[in-house]
Amino acid sequence: MVVDLDCRDWTFMLPSTYQNTSKTQHMTAEMNGTAVTREEQTLVVTQTERTACQETVLVEQPVEVALNEVLIGTTMVMPADLEALAVGFLFGQGYLSSPQEVVEVLTCPQGRMTVYARVEDPPRDRSREMIVTSGCGGSGRIPRGMLQEEEVSLNECSLDFSDIRGLIKGTLQASDLSVRTHCVHACSFWSEGELKVCCEDVGRHNAVDKVIGTLLLQDIPPGGAVYTTGRLTSDIVLKCARIGVPILISRTAPSSLGLDIARQAGITLAAYARPNRLNCFNRPERIRQGDRR
Numbered sequence: 001m002v003v004d005l006d007c008r009d010w011t012f013m014l015p016s017t018y019q020n021t022s023k024t025q026h027m028t029a030e031m032n033g034t035a036v037t038r039e040e041q042t043l044v045v046t047q048t049e050r051t052a053c054q055e056t057v058l059v060e061q062p063v064e065v066a067l068n069e070v071l072i073g074t075t076m077v078m079p080a081d082l083e084a085l086a087v088g089f090l091f092g093q094g095y096l097s098s099p100q101e102v103v104e105v106l107t108c109p110q111g112r113m114t115v116y117a118r119v120e121d122p123p124r125d126r127s128r129e130m131i132v133t134s135g136c137g138g139s140g141r142i143p144r145g146m147l148q149e150e151e152v153s154l155n156e157c158s159l160d161f162s163d164i165r166g167l168i169k170g171t172l173q174a175s176d177l178s179v180r181t182h183c184v185h186a187c188s189f190w191s192e193g194e195l196k197v198c199c200e201d202v203g204r205h206n207a208v209d210k211v212i213g214t215l216l217l218q219d220i221p222p223g224g225a226v227y228t229t230g231r232l233t234s235d236i237v238l239k240c241a242r243i244g245v246p247i248l249i250s251r252t253a254p255s256s257l258g259l260d261i262a263r264q265a266g267i268t269l270a271a272y273a274r275p276n277r278l279n280c281f282n283r284p285e286r287i288r289q290g291d292r293r
Helices: 005-009 082-092 144-148 161-172 177-181 204-218 234-243 256-265
Strands: 011-013 037-045 050-058 061-067 070-077 102-108 112-117 130-132 141-143 185-191 194-201 225-228 247-250 268-274 277-282
Touching (some): 061 082, 070 082, 161 225, 161 247, 234 247
Antiparallel strands (some): 011 102, 061 070
């Protein structure tokens, strides 16, 4: 399906105009007039009583992502930070490789994000061999060839525990959606002693795509650390490796292939992270003990 040209009347963004309006980039759809939650009536049932209750439920909806008017895929998302999602999604699929390739990102009312980029148009049958990743619902796909890509160039940095505390606490306190809905993953990027980007989504892969897309759209140097509340599986690590992030931290666990990719790329991979401890599976020298003096 070709994108209706009327879509150009909706959202138009170039990398040069996609500017951060605060120290931490965290745009919510509620700020843009689109609800990301809704209220639902429930009935709490115990062995002895039934009690009416109201719960806040996160909005999840399908969004199509197209490149130069060719549909690449559909992902189930929380409707916020969709421009960044589209660019990060295409980068993670291997269709984009640099922010300079992106010309514009269009938001259509029919639930489609179209990225126009200075790249070869993808074939409409897209017959290259794809791997379905561990993303919920099988929405994540990466070309098999990306697993054999040459060694990436990482933007070096290191963290101490004041950075780690700021990264973790800043991510978890960036919004109240997690407390209100218990239904979101968060992902953030820390650099130069501050939280630069923080995004949330119903899916951990989407949250990472939103952060990567924001780095690309704002042309933020990737010399820093990505923190995610989700698992460090192969595609998550691969996306961060491709953009050049040297440190990847998770609240939970890595998979074996995620660890193998981190070792091949030379990424510092840390799991089970808490403000005062973490478990480094690879390249621990980028984590400095103690705090900044």
